[in-house]
Amino acid sequence: MEINLKDLDPKQIYKLMISAIVPRPIAWVSTISKEGILNAAPFSYYAGVSSSPPVVMISIGKKDTKEKKDTWKNIEEIGEFVINLVTYELVDQMNITSISFESEIDEFEKAKITPKPATMVNAPLIAESPVNMECKTYEIVNIGKMGVIFGEVLNIHVKDDILNNKGYIDTTKLEIVGRLGGANYCLITKENTFQLKKPDIE
Numbered sequence: 001m002e003i004n005l006k007d008l009d010p011k012q013i014y015k016l017m018i019s020a021i022v023p024r025p026i027a028w029v030s031t032i033s034k035e036g037i038l039n040a041a042p043f044s045y046y047a048g049v050s051s052s053p054p055v056v057m058i059s060i061g062k063k064d065t066k067e068k069k070d071t072w073k074n075i076e077e078i079g080e081f082v083i084n085l086v087t088y089e090l091v092d093q094m095n096i097t098s099i100s101f102e103s104e105i106d107e108f109e110k111a112k113i114t115p116k117p118a119t120m121v122n123a124p125l126i127a128e129s130p131v132n133m134e135c136k137t138y139e140i141v142n143i144g145k146m147g148v149i150f151g152e153v154l155n156i157h158v159k160d161d162i163l164n165n166k167g168y169i170d171t172t173k174l175e176i177v178g179r180l181g182g183a184n185y186c187l188i189t190k191e192n193t194f195q196l197k198k199p200d201i202e
């Protein structure tokens with residue numbers, strides 16, 4: 001079967017794209033508005049794009065009202081945000097923050113998550129998350145109706161005891177959640193992780 005995307009409407013293309021690009025990491029992004037209202041929302045069109053400088057990207061759409069989503073608006077106005085990792089025990093709270101609340105609503109209160117001051121940015125960390133990356137805007141690129149936000153990672157908070165002696169975060173100690181198509185998610189556990197050594201071929 002072959003599908004020419006020119007024959008599909010945007011909704012069908014979206015469904016194909018998000019079920020073909022899997023598993024996707026989830027950036028649980030916390031921001032603050034210029035009025036001081038705290039916001040959080042998950043984004044899975046998310047990737048690391050460079051380590052030198054350390055840059056990540058998240059792609060954010062618009063609300064049904066055609067306005068920019070609050071995360072996009074806050075990042076545009078403040079220039080700072082925090083990416084928090086989502087573990088299995090946080091999925092319900094993450095899911096609550098995916099509701100399109102009015103901009104005036106404090107989503108930390110709605111989802112019962114705890115804001116913790118960051119060191120280098122004004123946006124708050126989500127205290128319950130084991131890894132938080134403080135970012136400042138590197139560049140925002142408009143692609144169609146999406147705002148693609150590139151952020152430079154300035155500072156990373158890692159829960160004690162999960163950084164191994166080789167300098168990697170030991171993801172087998174966390175149950176990190178990834179996004180698949182539709183309402184489907186996946187889970188990184190020690191049991192479903194494996195190692196692949198570089199092949200030794202001349």
Ligand SMILES: Cc1cc2nc3c(=O)[nH]c(=O)nc-3n(C[C@H](O)[C@H](O)[C@H](O)COP(=O)(O)O)c2cc1C
Binds near residue numbers: 045059069
């Ligand atoms: C796991 C997950 C991943 C999501 N990924 C994206 C995404 O990559 N881009 C996007 O625009 N919306 C995405 N959404 C929807 C937003 O989280 C949702 O629109 C949210 O209300 C935006 O909140 P805000 O207006 O406070 O920024 C995702 C939702 C979930 C549950």
